[in-house]
Amino acid sequence: MRRTLFESLTRRPLTEPPPAPDEAALQELAQSVNRAARAKLGRSLSIRAVDAGSCNGCELEIHALSNAFYDLERFGLHFVASPRHADVLLVTGPVTKNMREALERTYNATPDPKWVVAVGRCAADGGVFSGSYAVVGGVKDVIPVDLHIPGCPPAPTDLLKGLIALLSSPH
Numbered sequence: 001m002r003r004t005l006f007e008s009l010t011r012r013p014l015t016e017p018p019p020a021p022d023e024a025a026l027q028e029l030a031q032s033v034n035r036a037a038r039a040k041l042g043r044s045l046s047i048r049a050v051d052a053g054s055c056n057g058c059e060l061e062i063h064a065l066s067n068a069f070y071d072l073e074r075f076g077l078h079f080v081a082s083p084r085h086a087d088v089l090l091v092t093g094p095v096t097k098n099m100r101e102a103l104e105r106t107y108n109a110t111p112d113p114k115w116v117v118a119v120g121r122c123a124a125d126g127g128v129f130s131g132s133y134a135v136v137g138g139v140k141d142v143i144p145v146d147l148h149i150p151g152c153p154p155a156p157t158d159l160l161k162g163l164i165a166l167l168s169s170p171h
């Protein structure tokens with residue numbers, strides 16, 4: 001017991017050091033995000049995740065953001081259960097026909113100012129599901145998108161770099 005206590009006091013934290021904001025994301029945000037609106041939010045963002053039809057690969061990486069290694073909340077970023085409490089919609093997957101209306105309603109239920117982050121290749125343009133009878137297309141085909149985080153799926157560090165860029169872009 002004494003040894004465990006001593007080790008817990010002397011061991012370095014497990015948590016990954018914070019990554020620098022993604023440069024490409026900063027550039028994309030500079031073009032699309034209203035600076036005045038961003039300034040209202042300070043350095044904290046509430047995120048509502050929306051699965052618009054993904055294979056669940058992107059969700060696994062998003063879930064990893066909440067573990068002790070990536071520890072999303074230390075950056076002032078946290079997930080919320082309702083779009084009415086959200087500043088950011090984090091949308092994964094191609095948008096399926098069955099999820100189109102749900103995505104539109106979620107977007108409309110999110111108060112302004114709000115941002116949409118499309119996560120993964122499928123969210124950009126439908127990815128491997130493009131052309132399917134069940135798919136509308138990418139997220140931008142249904143709601144306005146402010147930032148794309150590429151990858152199939154993007155690693156948690158890539159997600160963090162994109163989200164930190166949202167907090168870091170000049171006010």
Ligand code: SF4
Pocket residue numbers: 053054055056057058092093094119120121122123127128151152153
């Ligand atoms: S980008 Fe890759 S991991 Fe994410 S939903 Fe599409 S196929 Fe799945």
